[in-house]
Amino acid sequence: MTKPSNFIWYELMTPDPDGAARFYGAVVGWTIPATRDPAAGDMDYRMIGRSDGGNAGGVLALNADMIAGGARPVWLGYLEVADVDAAVAAIAADGGAVQMPAFDLPVGRIAMVTDPQGAPFYIMAPVPPEGGGESDAFSVTEPQRVRWNELATSAPDAAIAFYKKHFGWGQDGEMPMGELGAYRFIQRGDVGLGAVMPLMDGYPAPVWSYYIGVYDIDRAHAAVRANGGTVTNEPMEIPGGEFAMNAIDPQGAPVGFVGPRTS
Structure with a gap:
C-alpha cells in the first residue's frame, strides 16, 4: 500500500x-x-x-x-x-x-x-482527474461535503484491525459511551476520518453512516422535518462545539448531518 x-x-x-x-x-x-x-x-x-x-x-x-x-x-x-x-x-x-x-x-x-x-x-x-489532485468529497471542515464517517459494528476490535490492515488507517483516541462501550476515533495519517463504535439497538446490521456538513444545524433540523424526513437523533453537541444529528430521508436512507449552531 x-x-x-x-x-x-x-x-x-x-x-x-x-x-x-x-x-x-x-x-x-x-x-x-x-x-x-x-x-x-x-x-x-x-x-x-x-x-x-x-x-x-x-x-x-x-x-x-x-x-x-x-x-x-x-x-x-x-x-x-x-x-x-x-x-x-x-x-x-x-x-x-x-x-x-x-x-x-x-x-x-x-x-x-x-x-x-x-x-x-x-x-x-x-482514473486520475485532469490536472491531478485528490477528491474533495470528504472534508473535515467544509459544508456540503461528508465530514465524518462512522462505522457501527458487531466487533469493533476486529473491524479496526481489518481497516488498518487493508486501508492503512490509524486508530488513536476514544470517547466513553458508558455501558455502550467506546467511540474510537480513526485517522488517515493526521486527518480524522471518523469513528468506530459498537452496534447498538436500532442498527439491524453493521453499517457505515455518513455525516454531511450543513451551514446551520437548526436550519437543517427544521428542513428535515419540513421536507418529509424523520429525525432519529436530535442535534447533540460534539467535541469542538458543533452539533450532529441523525435522520432518515423521505425515501428511507439513514443519514447524518453536522454543523454549527449560528443563532
Missing part, C-alpha cells in the same frame, strides 16, 4: 432521485439534476452538485429489479485503492464478502464489498 486510503466518493441509492433532490436541496443546499447523466449509459445516475461547482457524490436510482434483488435506500462510501482486483482478493481472503465483482467505468474500476462483519462499501481505483 503506497498511502492510506481515503473516502473519495459517496453514493445515495434511492428509488426516487427527484424526491431525494428536493430533500437534500432543502437540507444541505445541493443540486441534483432532473435527468440522468448521459455518461452513465442505461443507469439512472445523477451527480450531486455543490454550491462551489464541485461534486459531493452521486445518486443511483434503484429500479424494480434492484429492489427485488434486495437493494434498499442507503448511502455508500467509496474507498480509494491502487488495485481493485488485488484488494477484492485480499478482502475476501480476510473474511470479507464480494457483493459486486470488479468492473470498469469511464471514471475508474470499482467493486462493492463488505468487511468481515458485513458493513458494505465500494472500493475504487479512479
Whole structure:
C-alpha cells in the first residue's frame, strides 16, 4: 500500500432521485439534476452538485429489479485503492464478502464489498482527474461535503484491525459511551476520518453512516422535518462545539448531518 486510503466518493441509492433532490436541496443546499447523466449509459445516475461547482457524490436510482434483488435506500462510501482486483482478493481472503465483482467505468474500476462483519462499501481505483489532485468529497471542515464517517459494528476490535490492515488507517483516541462501550476515533495519517463504535439497538446490521456538513444545524433540523424526513437523533453537541444529528430521508436512507449552531 503506497498511502492510506481515503473516502473519495459517496453514493445515495434511492428509488426516487427527484424526491431525494428536493430533500437534500432543502437540507444541505445541493443540486441534483432532473435527468440522468448521459455518461452513465442505461443507469439512472445523477451527480450531486455543490454550491462551489464541485461534486459531493452521486445518486443511483434503484429500479424494480434492484429492489427485488434486495437493494434498499442507503448511502455508500467509496474507498480509494491502487488495485481493485488485488484488494477484492485480499478482502475476501480476510473474511470479507464480494457483493459486486470488479468492473470498469469511464471514471475508474470499482467493486462493492463488505468487511468481515458485513458493513458494505465500494472500493475504487479512479482514473486520475485532469490536472491531478485528490477528491474533495470528504472534508473535515467544509459544508456540503461528508465530514465524518462512522462505522457501527458487531466487533469493533476486529473491524479496526481489518481497516488498518487493508486501508492503512490509524486508530488513536476514544470517547466513553458508558455501558455502550467506546467511540474510537480513526485517522488517515493526521486527518480524522471518523469513528468506530459498537452496534447498538436500532442498527439491524453493521453499517457505515455518513455525516454531511450543513451551514446551520437548526436550519437543517427544521428542513428535515419540513421536507418529509424523520429525525432519529436530535442535534447533540460534539467535541469542538458543533452539533450532529441523525435522520432518515423521505425515501428511507439513514443519514447524518453536522454543523454549527449560528443563532
